Amino acid sequence: MKHDQPQLIDALASEYVLGTLRGAARRRFERWQSEEWHIASRVRTWEARLIPLALGLPPIAPSQELWQRIEARIRAADASRTDTPPRRAARPALRALAAVLVLCALFAGGYVAWRMTESLRLQTVATIKGAQGPLVWSIELDSRGERLRAVALPGAAAQPGHSFELWALPPGKGAPVSLGLLPDAGQLERTLTVAQRAALASATQVAVSLEPPGGSPTGAPTGPVLFVAALKRA
Secondary structure (H helix, E strand, C coil), X not given: CCCXXXXXXXXXXXXXXXXXXXXXXXXXXXXXXXXCHHHHHHHHHHHHHHHHHHHCCCCCCXXXXXXXXXXXXXXXHHHCCCCHHHHXXXXXXXXXXXXXXXXXXXXXXXXXXXXXXXXXXXXXXXXEECCCCCEEEEEEECCCCCEEEEEECCCCCCCCCCEEEEEEECCCCCCXXXXXXXXXXXXXXXXXXXHHHHHHHHCCEEEEEEECCCCCCCXXXXXXXXXXXXXXXX
């Protein structure tokens, strides 16, 4: 699977979380997920979207038939023991314990979903566009400066045989620091390294250069700089 196919990655991630991706395709996707951080990131995004939906479903009470089967099993176990009366007395306690465990699981799931949703909240810090052309990319960052999302806008268009690379431009004459590739369509999300976070924290602008497939081979822009945009600070 190519790294520059965000729409395919997103579709596979959603199917994986839903459980409709099965067999060899699921195993292959799990292998990709363990090897590529941005694929794992899309999986977490879809989990955060779907977990709240699952928690929002109305609870379903067990049927009377199910309770009868459970009680029948308990009675069968009690019959083989001499302490039957205490066991009968314990059945309401078992039901109460089961109810408590279910409530704890729901609260834990809700808390995890809330934390995941909170962590996904990103703010736009740069909008990249040409002098007269349409918007090309939106660059988003979380409040801690750890996660970056690049969203392709209507002006984004693929350049065959090339990749677009995002750079943080430090003040003065410091060297640009790569923030990763930009998507031709859809979006890409990544966790920034310590060096990238430091460069972005001190930068006032970002730039986009046209590079060979997979990005600059030197760690510095090698192709033409196509766009420069100011960074917005909260």
